[in-house]
Amino acid sequence: MSKDQVRVVVTGLGATTPLGGDADSTWSALLAGRSGIRTLTDDWIDTLPVKFAGKAAVDPGDVLPKPEARRLDRYEQFALIAARQAWEDAGSPEVDRDRLGVVVGSGIGGITTILQAYDTYRDKGWNRLSPFTVPMLMPNGAAGWISIDLGARAGAHSPVSACATGAEAIGYALDMIRAGRADIVVAGGAEAAIHPLNMASFSAMRAMSTRNDEPERASRPWDKGRDGFVLGEGAGILVLETEEHAKARGARIYAEVAGIGVTSDGHHISAPEPSGIGGQKAMQFAMKDAGIAPEDVVHVNAHATSTPVGDEIETKAIKDAIGGHPLVTATKSMTGHLLGGAGGIESVFTILAMWERIVPATANLDDPADGIEVDVVSGSPRKLPQGPIAAINNSFGFGGHNVAVAFTSH
Amino acid sequence: MAMNEQEILAGLGKIINEITGIPATEVTPEKSFVDDLDIDSLSMVEIAVAAQDEFGVEIPDDQLKNLKTVKDVIGFIQA
Numbered sequence: 001m002s003k004d005q006v007r008v009v010v011t012g013l014g015a016t017t018p019l020g021g022d023a024d025s026t027w028s029a030l031l032a033g034r035s036g037i038r039t040l041t042d043d044w045i046d047t048l049p050v051k052f053a054g055k056a057a058v059d060p061g062d063v064l065p066k067p068e069a070r071r072l073d074r075y076e077q078f079a080l081i082a083a084r085q086a087w088e089d090a091g092s093p094e095v096d097r098d099r100l101g102v103v104v105g106s107g108i109g110g111i112t113t114i115l116q117a118y119d120t121y122r123d124k125g126w127n128r129l130s131p132f133t134v135p136m137l138m139p140n141g142a143a144g145w146i147s148i149d150l151g152a153r154a155g156a157h158s159p160v161s162a163c164a165t166g167a168e169a170i171g172y173a174l175d176m177i178r179a180g181r182a183d184i185v186v187a188g189g190a191e192a193a194i195h196p197l198n199m200a201s202f203s204a205m206r207a208m209s210t211r212n213d214e215p216e217r218a219s220r221p222w223d224k225g226r227d228g229f230v231l232g233e234g235a236g237i238l239v240l241e242t243e244e245h246a247k248a249r250g251a252r253i254y255a256e257v258a259g260i261g262v263t264s265d266g267h268h269i270s271a272p273e274p275s276g277i278g279g280q281k282a283m284q285f286a287m288k289d290a291g292i293a294p295e296d297v298v299h300v301n302a303h304a305t306s307t308p309v310g311d312e313i314e315t316k317a318i319k320d321a322i323g324g325h326p327l328v329t330a331t332k333s334m335t336g337h338l339l340g341g342a343g344g345i346e347s348v349f350t351i352l353a354m355w356e357r358i359v360p361a362t363a364n365l366d367d368p369a370d371g372i373e374v375d376v377v378s379g380s381p382r383k384l385p386q387g388p389i390a391a392i393n394n395s396f397g398f399g400g401h402n403v404a405v406a407f408t409s410h
Numbered sequence: 411m412a413m414n415e416q417e418i419l420a421g422l423g424k425i426i427n428e429i430t431g432i433p434a435t436e437v438t439p440e441k442s443f444v445d446d447l448d449i450d451s452l453s454m455v456e457i458a459v460a461a462q463d464e465f466g467v468e469i470p471d472d473q474l475k476n477l478k479t480v481k482d483v484i485g486f487i488q489a
């Protein structure tokens with residue numbers, strides 16, 4: 001099926017994460033097994049049960065010119081920085097701007113702006129608000145700014161599906177190109193949610209790790225001692241392009257975005273459906289869409305957030321959909337969970353794993369939970385085979401969103 | 411405490427540089443905000459709010475739209 005339609009490839013990668021200010025430095029840190037999680041020094045931390053997070057390794061205010069930074073929410077700053085990196089990495093392609101699109105989402109949007117603006121309004125009055133308050137708080141702001149930056153006129157979109165957002169954006173971009181609406185689409189996700197209200201709200205769900213004495217060891221997917229997820233921030237962005245357009249300009253092709261699988265659990269607003277059928281079907285649909293068989297898939301970058309309920313349901317879904325053979329890893333063990341940015345950075349990692357034929361190890365997996373029947377990489381990175389390969393990035397979100405993106409080597 | 415034209419110009423130059431990135435040295439009295447400095451209407455609101463904080467002079471919206479040049483703003487603040 002997929003071989004009859006337009007083929008879509010990845011020609012540029014950009015990322016800013018708790019491990020590094022770009023994709024290369026983040027990737028090196030992942031392979032070295034480093035953690036981006038640190039104790040926070042903000043004064044509000046005393047009011048919360050969780051006292052650590054994965055702040056961006058490079059502050060966006062140090063990258064963007066001040067006049068630009070002041071009119072962007074932090075999540076928009078991350079998105080714009082990663083988009084510019086990806087665009088440059090793709091060779092700043094010459095493209096008809098009417099055929100250039102943007103799909104970049106965020107799980108939460110400009111929440112820090114909302115809360116700070118409310119304080120300003122309450123304390124000083126409406127006429128002291130920045131006139132950029134609305135464009136800073138709106139969750140489509142990042143897509144809008146990137147489209148302005150690149151002059152993209154084929155449509156700018158912003159999926160919102162919590163922690164599946166970044167992956168859903170890549171799926172939407174794939175659909176957009178296949179439908180003939182664009183030749184190039186800049187796609188991914190961004191998040192900047194390290195704010196006491198978010199951390200308090202996730203704590204109210206009892207979803208966050210409180211391993212305050214060992215923050216670097218707090219994110220530990222599949223480990224028996226895991227006690228919740230760890231919040232991170234940043235962005236991951238890809239440049240997707242038709243194979244024809246990429247070849248015509250002699251672009252470097254990292255991988256093909258071969259298929260997308262999307263399901264919804266229709267079960268619970270935050271808890272995963274216990275059998276894992278939603279995630280399993282997302283992976284099966286992605287493989288079918290890609291025209292690949294389970295045995296072709298050599299690697300899965302799992303969603304695995306280090307919450308007690310989710311991790312094993314996902315490995316069961318991987319086993320049921322693909323089998324026990326792929327090398328599975330959870331890079332959130334080092335980056336923390338970037339929420340709407342997760343599918344963006346983890347797609348970057350999945351592609352780099354295929355490109356360099358090596359899978360980073362899951363950190364902090366000292367005592368694996370019982371009943372994991374897939375090959376989880378831990379301890380040190382492991383090599384992927386040569387020849388044609390396929391890999392899948394999973395992203396699942398509150399609301400019951402399940403997204404699997406299938407990439408193939410090119 | 412009345413400020414002279416030079417002091418107000420220096421203050422405006424600093425504000426405009428902070429908000430738009432335009433070098434303060436380019437902010438001279440005869441410059442038009444729209445035609446010469448390419449400052450959009452939202453940025454003008456930011457500048458007006460910052461100027462209110464800096465100089466303690468409220469610039470109402472109906473007055474703001476009549477302030478076309480740097481000199482106009484200096485005149486408004488002095489008056």
